[in-house]
Amino acid sequence: MEEQGKGKIVRIAGPVVTAEGISPRMYDVVLVGDLSLMGEVIKLVGDRSIIQVYEDTSGIRPGEPVSNTGEPLQVQLGPGLLSSIYDGVQRPLPVLMEKEGDFVSRGLTAPGLDPTKKWQFTPKVKRGDELQGGMVIGEVPEGNLVHRVLLPPKVNGRVKSISEGAFTVVEPVGELENGHVLRMMQRWAVRTSRPYTEKLLPDIPLVTGQRVLDTLFPLAKGGTAAIPGGFGTGKTVTSQQLSKWSDAHIVVYVGCGERGNEMTEVLTSFPELEDPKTGKPLMGRTVLIANTSNMPVAAREASVYTGITIAEYYRDMGYDVSLMADSTSRWAEAMREISSRLEEMPGEEGYPAYLASRLSEFYERCGRVKTLSGPTGSISVIGAVSPSGGDFSEPVTQNTLRIVKVFWALDSKLRERRHFPAINWLTSYSLYSPTLEAWYSMNVAEDWSAVRLWAMETLQKESELQEIVQLLGSDALPEQEQLTLEVARMIREIFLQQSAYHPVDTYSPLKRQYEYMRAIRRFFDLAKKAVSLEVPLEKIKSLKCRTELGKLKFEESIDEDLKRMAGQMEREFSELGV
Ligand SMILES: Nc1ncnc2c1ncn2[C@@H]1O[C@H](COP(=O)(O)OP(=O)(O)OP(=O)(O)O)[C@@H](O)[C@H]1O
Ligand SMILES: [Mg+2]
Known part of the structure; x- marks a missing residue:
C-alpha cells in the first residue's frame, strides 16, 4: 500500500515534472525522484500534480518517487541573514560549495540560518506582558545593526517566561501562556506578503549620491524604479552603485540569471567593500541572492520572492531596505519557459498572460509602511530590465513601466559617447519629484x-x-x-x-x-x-x-x-x- 503523500513521477519536461498520487495543495513543496530534488506544485489537474523543480532534472525517470512536505516554499527569518549569500530557495551557497566544491550537486540541502551559531539575545518584554503579532520581543546584535526579534504576525498572547543569554535561532528563548514557544527564528511563505499596519506616503528620498538620480530623477524611500537598458549600458554598475551608496539600512541584492561571470564578480567584490558610513564591511548590511544563468530556471523564478520576503522582514523591524533585482528580464524569461512547459496559451512574445500581474504583485510588496511593531519601515525596489537590442517596446519593459514610478532609461548612444551613467535625461522621469519637493527644500536648500x-x-x-x-x-x-x-x-x-x-x-x-x-x-x-x-x-x-x-x-x-x-x-x- 502506498503511503499518504507519496506518489510517483509520470512525466518529465525539463524543469517541469508531473506526478500522481500525492494530492497536494497548490504551492506545496515536494521532493522529487530518488535524489529528493526540491520542487513546488504549480498546477493541479485531476489526480496529477504539475511541479516546477528547483534543480536540474536530467537523469530523473518516470516511476521514481515523489513525496509531499505539506508546506509551501518558506524562508527562515532571524539573525544571520545579513552577510549571507543564498541561491533562489535560500540555500547558503558558501555552505553548499564547501560540501561539494564549485559544482553544487543535486538534492543537497542546507538550512538558510545556521542552526548551531549562538546569538546574544536581550529580551524587550517581560513576564505578564500582553503581546500582539509582529511586536519586538528582544534584540540581537547582527552585522552593522540591531536585529529586532519579532513575534510572528499571527501570534498573540501573554508572556509566561522569557530569558536573556546566548541562544541558537532554534532554541526556545521563552514561552507564552497559551503554549507558543518563542524563538529567534520564524518561517514565512515567500509568495505571501508580510502584513503591516498601513501604507504611508513616500515623501522622503532614497539618497543615492548619484547626481543624475538624486537631482533630476529622485526615488523615494518605499518607491519603485526601473533601469532598462540594452547590452552593456550600465545596469549592473548602477545597481551596484545603489547598493553601495544608497542610504538604506539594509540592501537585498538579487542577481537573477545574469551571466555567470558577472555574478561571480558580485560575489567576490561585494564582501570586500566597506560601508562608507560605518567603515565596516558592506556585507554587514547586505543579503545576496545569486542565481546565475547555469542554475535552473525555477529557482530563478523563486529568487525574487525569497528576496522580497527577506526585505519585508527587515522592514518590519523598522528599517529602510532597498532591493535591487538584476535583471527582472531573466525572471520574466524563467516564467516564460515554465509557462511554455505547461503548454499554457502564450501572450505577447511568448510571455504568459499573467506576466503583468506577477510583475505588479512583486512591486506591490514595496512601500513605506507603519509596521505592526510601531515604527515606519520601507522597501524600495530597483529593477533592472534587459530588453534585447535595447528595444523598450518589448513586453517586460512596457509592463514594468506601467507599474513603477521612476524610470531611469539607459541609452546605448550615451554609452558609445562614454557618457556615464548613460541615463537619458530627456526620456527618464520620476513621479516622486512633486512629493519630495518639501523634503528637499527643508533639508537641502529652499530653492x-x-x-x-x-x-x-x-x-x-x-x-x-x-x-x-x-x-x-x-x-x-x-x-x-x-x-x-x-x-x-x-x-x-x-x-x-x-x-x-x-x-x-x-x-x-x-x-x-x-x-x-x-x-x-x-x-x-x-x-x-x-x-x-x-x-x-x-x-x-x-x-x-x-x-x-x-x-x-x-x-x-x-x-x-x-x-x-x-x-x-x-x-x-x-x-x-x-
Ligand atoms: N557610472 C559609471 N561610471 C563609469 N563607468 C561606467 C558607469 N556605468 C557603466 N560604466 C561602464 O559600462 C560598462 C558596462 O556596464 P554594466 O556591466 O553595468 O552594463 P550592463 O547593462 O549590466 O550590461 P549587461 O547587459 O551585459 O548585463 C562597465 O563595465 C563600465 O565600464
Ligand atoms: Mg549586467
Whole structure:
C-alpha cells in the first residue's frame, strides 16, 4: 500500500515534472525522484500534480518517487541573514560549495540560518506582558545593526517566561501562556506578503549620491524604479552603485540569471567593500541572492520572492531596505519557459498572460509602511530590465513601466559617447519629484526645486536648439542661444557624468549636488550678462573658472573649492566688465 503523500513521477519536461498520487495543495513543496530534488506544485489537474523543480532534472525517470512536505516554499527569518549569500530557495551557497566544491550537486540541502551559531539575545518584554503579532520581543546584535526579534504576525498572547543569554535561532528563548514557544527564528511563505499596519506616503528620498538620480530623477524611500537598458549600458554598475551608496539600512541584492561571470564578480567584490558610513564591511548590511544563468530556471523564478520576503522582514523591524533585482528580464524569461512547459496559451512574445500581474504583485510588496511593531519601515525596489537590442517596446519593459514610478532609461548612444551613467535625461522621469519637493527644500536648500527646474529646462532647450544646429550649424544661432548650448553641455559633462570608479566622484552628497548645480547656474547668469554686453562667447568659454568648474569634482577639497568658486567667478566676470 502506498503511503499518504507519496506518489510517483509520470512525466518529465525539463524543469517541469508531473506526478500522481500525492494530492497536494497548490504551492506545496515536494521532493522529487530518488535524489529528493526540491520542487513546488504549480498546477493541479485531476489526480496529477504539475511541479516546477528547483534543480536540474536530467537523469530523473518516470516511476521514481515523489513525496509531499505539506508546506509551501518558506524562508527562515532571524539573525544571520545579513552577510549571507543564498541561491533562489535560500540555500547558503558558501555552505553548499564547501560540501561539494564549485559544482553544487543535486538534492543537497542546507538550512538558510545556521542552526548551531549562538546569538546574544536581550529580551524587550517581560513576564505578564500582553503581546500582539509582529511586536519586538528582544534584540540581537547582527552585522552593522540591531536585529529586532519579532513575534510572528499571527501570534498573540501573554508572556509566561522569557530569558536573556546566548541562544541558537532554534532554541526556545521563552514561552507564552497559551503554549507558543518563542524563538529567534520564524518561517514565512515567500509568495505571501508580510502584513503591516498601513501604507504611508513616500515623501522622503532614497539618497543615492548619484547626481543624475538624486537631482533630476529622485526615488523615494518605499518607491519603485526601473533601469532598462540594452547590452552593456550600465545596469549592473548602477545597481551596484545603489547598493553601495544608497542610504538604506539594509540592501537585498538579487542577481537573477545574469551571466555567470558577472555574478561571480558580485560575489567576490561585494564582501570586500566597506560601508562608507560605518567603515565596516558592506556585507554587514547586505543579503545576496545569486542565481546565475547555469542554475535552473525555477529557482530563478523563486529568487525574487525569497528576496522580497527577506526585505519585508527587515522592514518590519523598522528599517529602510532597498532591493535591487538584476535583471527582472531573466525572471520574466524563467516564467516564460515554465509557462511554455505547461503548454499554457502564450501572450505577447511568448510571455504568459499573467506576466503583468506577477510583475505588479512583486512591486506591490514595496512601500513605506507603519509596521505592526510601531515604527515606519520601507522597501524600495530597483529593477533592472534587459530588453534585447535595447528595444523598450518589448513586453517586460512596457509592463514594468506601467507599474513603477521612476524610470531611469539607459541609452546605448550615451554609452558609445562614454557618457556615464548613460541615463537619458530627456526620456527618464520620476513621479516622486512633486512629493519630495518639501523634503528637499527643508533639508537641502529652499530653492532646490527652482535650481532643478532650471537645469531640466536648460537641457530641454538644448535638445530643441540641436535640431536647428543640425540643419544650419551653431553659428546660425544668436549668441544667447549658443550660450545655452554651452551651459547645457556643462550640465551634462560636469554634473550628469559621474564616474563610478573615481574615489571622490563616485558619491556626491545632496548639499554638494545642490552647490554644484547652483555654481553652474551662477556661471550662466554672469555669462548671460556678459553676452548682452557683447563680450564674445569664446572669451567666456576660455575663462579659468569654466575649466575649473569641470575639474573640481575629482578633488578631495571639492566642497571648499565650490565655495571659493563663487568669488572667483564674480572676479573673472568683472574683469570682462560685467
Ligand atoms: N557610472 C559609471 N561610471 C563609469 N563607468 C561606467 C558607469 N556605468 C557603466 N560604466 C561602464 O559600462 C560598462 C558596462 O556596464 P554594466 O556591466 O553595468 O552594463 P550592463 O547593462 O549590466 O550590461 P549587461 O547587459 O551585459 O548585463 C562597465 O563595465 C563600465 O565600464
Ligand atoms: Mg549586467
